[in-house]
Amino acid sequence: MSGIPHPELERWRTEFPILQTRTYLNSCSLGAVSRRSMGYLGEYQALWNTMGASAWYELWMGRLGQLKQSVATMWNARETEIALSPSVSGALSSIASSIDYRKRNRVVVAELDFPTLVYQWLARPDVEVVRVPSHDGIGVPPERWAEYVDERTAVVATSHVFYGTGYVQDLSGAAAAARRAGALFLVDGYQAAGQIAVDPRAVDADVYVAGPLKWLLGGPGIAFLWVRQERIAELRPTIASWFGARDQFLFRNDELEFRDDAGRFSMGTPAVPTAYTALGGLEIFAEAGERKIYERIAALTEDLVQLAREAGMEMKIAADPARRSGIILVRHHDAPGAVHRLAQQNVIVDYRAGYVRVSPHFYNTPDENRLFIDALQRC
Ligand SMILES: Cc1ncc(COP(=O)(O)O)c(C=O)c1O
Structure with missing residues (x-):
């Protein structure tokens, strides 16, 4: 058990085709497009x-x-x-x-x-x-x-x-x-x-x-x-x-x-x-349940923070978990290069001034968090 709440929401992953080919952790720049939106x-x-x-x-x-x-x-x-x-x-x-x-x-x-x-x-x-x-x-x-x-x-x-x-x-x-x-x-x-x-x-x-x-x-x-x-x-x-x-x-x-x-x-x-x-x-949002979505993002955020800490990575985030959200800044000596190299491995994140910026949404999973941290360690 990952401890991430509302695992049933993972069934929504098939609604977002990009998740089948990419580890998409950049929703604070651009949320993934759904089949529903494409249909509309x-x-x-x-x-x-x-x-x-x-x-x-x-x-x-x-x-x-x-x-x-x-x-x-x-x-x-x-x-x-x-x-x-x-x-x-x-x-x-x-x-x-x-x-x-x-x-x-x-x-x-x-x-x-x-x-x-x-x-x-x-x-x-x-x-x-x-x-x-x-x-x-x-x-x-x-x-x-x-x-x-x-x-x-x-x-x-x-x-x-x-x-x-x-x-x-x-x-x-x-x-x-x-x-x-x-x-x-x-x-x-x-x-x-x-x-x-x-x-x-x-x-x-x-x-x-x-x-x-x-x-x-x-x-x-x-x-x-x-x-x-x-x-x-x-x-x-x-x-x-x-x-x-x-x-x-x-x-x-x-x-x-x-x-x-x-x-x-x-x-x-x-x-x-x-x-x-x-x-x-x-x-x-209405169908999956807003509250569930927010709880899942919060839990995925804490999971990512913990994994980054265990890997010895430095972060620019609030010390108080109550003030954190699903935007996590991980220090990297070459953040633009790391983002580029991660993209070549189909891991999509972003960077801001010396940091890799990663943002999990409700459709992400703890396995994707782990994959990102492992990949970043090699960058
Ligand atoms: C907090 C915040 N405000 C405003 C903007 C820009 O909004 P727009 O491009 O719609 O003017 C962004 C874009 O990233 C943002 O993060």
Whole structure:
């Protein structure tokens, strides 16, 4: 017995063809594609081919609505709080454009956040970006945020899970500091959604962004934006698209009235193929059981950490297992070379600044963890 919970979920491995030919441990970059998603992609192509533009109104708009509803259900949210965007960067820039920086011109982020989150405000000459440092290069303790957030702060923006260390932030400190200062609290949950439970209200966020590309197994081309119902009306974007207009199909170009719901942050025609593949991924989550998936990822993470320790490997991960997630950084003197050599042996992982980055999903097994560690030792 491996001690990894929910071994019955291994039956889902046949749903992901890549697992038959590769040891695929890179879901934090790109989740594996399922037969379900590929089937949906085929359905989308067939509709395009047989119905042409009428597929838009009769079916594709419905699928886009279904996708928003599925995300809302997964996040304990209302569909009116969800918008689809072409990328997390697009969703973030729409929100960043909605804020008046004349009274408050600071945005507080973490040193460890993904660049695109910070770039939204580095790109604006009217904003001063304040970066909360990490004392260990791995995480940021919740109490640090209060030192950097004050009445000059317009937005506190940070990650739920840091992409470079897998550290799961306790967001309570950042949320409380934002509330006290009257700032907007924005969470980038791209590395959280699909590997830990996400409930934007439970972490007291005003805005939460993620997408289907990674852990949610849905592919690139769409991101999910949640905006707290009570904050939507006060956020008026200064970048716009006809999908965000209240009466989109009246085609008025003499005035712009934004939608009342989060749809006002939409950025043009969505990637319909991704709506289809993303629905496939979300269905698998619902059928396999979200909670089981998260428990399995957590156990596979600890298994991998233990194997790496036994092999004497150095890692950049949280000391507290409660703050770890399925992104494990293993030091290597030649990480890009090791990743390349592993790929030649059909072991797919990634690297970040001196470390091999490995990310097991629920469809992986302890045997694959062992195979990876053995192969890395030879690299
Ligand atoms: C935490 C995080 N945020 C944002 C992004 C980038 O999102 P996008 O390319 O959709 O703008 C990534 C991509 O790896 C990420 O890990």
